[in-house]
Amino acid sequence: MEAGSAVAAEIEMKGIGMDYGGGGQSPAVRDVCMTVRKGEFAALLGPSGCGKTTLLRMIADLLEPTSGEVRVSGSAPRAARLAGKLGMVFQTPALFEWRSVRANVELPLELAGVPRTDRRERSESLLRLVGLEGFGLRYPWQLSGGMQQRASIARALAMKPDILLMDEPFSALDEFTREKLNEELLSVWGHTGCTVVFVTHSIAEAVFLSDRVFVLSPRPGRLAAAVDIPLPRPRDASTRALPSFHELVDGIRGRFREASA
């Protein structure tokens, strides 16, 4: 990535509103404005039903806002999606159970018409990156939940996306696995340098991972705060023991109390 581009905006949301029911009675999201910088790790944090997944789906061109505008890499989300700039990891691994782990990782390459030998090479290196070396020929059901989600991350990175969208990817995992995968995700992200938007309802997870945490208030979802996380990188398990880590977590918790008071 070229120098100076770190401050450029990768994702811009202006005056975003979303009203599933129509009529404007109980919008899911109201007047959200936020900017995610290029190369930044950003978390969308909030309680269930605050519209954080809704916002993520707008970036992924899976949903259109009822008001406002979303720009991804300077264009409409649709253009970014069709240009292959997006990678997405869902709450469930969403692996195809009839494909081996390797074939799952290769799916985006296959759809893009990448030749077989190149696909194989890429999937091997991706599996190594996420710590699944030697598991390529297994079927998804033969892997643990954490391993499945790692495969899903490898698949999302297959096309070297500029932007990685993650929708509560570790929320179904136990705390130990989740913390381990958080650490691994940071090292994977360090290798790719892509922009990440990570949706979560765990304050500690958001703080540990992110450069910036966008705190959303409960329904209707509004941006309550954008909190900078100045914790040093690279971060690892010891980061969670830092006093500043706990101060940040407590600070964000306070914001929620204010917002719901």
Added chain:
Amino acid sequence: MKAAAAARIMPALVWAAAALALWQSGAWLLQQRGVALASSKLPYPYLVAVALFRNAGSLLAEAAVTLLNACEGFLLGAAAGVALALFMSLSATMERIAAPYAVASQMVPILGLAPIVYAIFRDENTARVLIAGYISFFPVALHTLRGLQSVRQEDRDLLHVLACGRAASYRVLRLPAALPGMFTGLKAAAPLAVTGAILVELMGAQRGIGVLMLRHLYYGPTHAALFWCTVLLAAALGIAAYGITAALENTLLPWSRTSGRRQGRGLR
């Protein structure tokens, strides 16, 4: 592995032994109580076994005729069922167009349809194949359609984000996702196809296990053991049809939740 195989076969053996014991004691009771024509109502199992052994050649030859036609009809019906399911999966409108008639087709009693088909084609092989196909297509269409429609939202979202077109989404997602459902339909349809073929034979045919069944029924008490042979053989054909289809599923879809392999052979 050996112990696992034994554990799989064990229940079948127990059931077979229990059925045989029940049959034997039932036949014995009828004889003891002096019921008229007891041996024609429920002949001793060994008599049936002897009849089966002595007439194995002709029984198997007729069974083969039935099975061959049932297979042809099954393949025809399965192909029609899958095609119909694909058609209905294209849009809600197409499903609304086709579904009521698919259901209505199952309201026509096969007993009435068989003579009509025979009267039209004047060929028992054709009639057998058509009825077996007719009876097969519905469960295959129904379950394949359910499979095609059961694609998870995340999977669809994934393909959307990957900018995957409709044709490719059928190829990489919907068709493979529908295979377990299709096999559920095939497993239901396979024994039905055999039943359908036999039904045609009961309505009038020259060859087939159903013809022997009817003949030995008419010949009366002296042919009771042979009649039982035909019934058992017909049942065996149905079981074999199911077994072969299930084995095919296990081989072709080792990943499927419904396949025996996934249930029995986890690596972890």
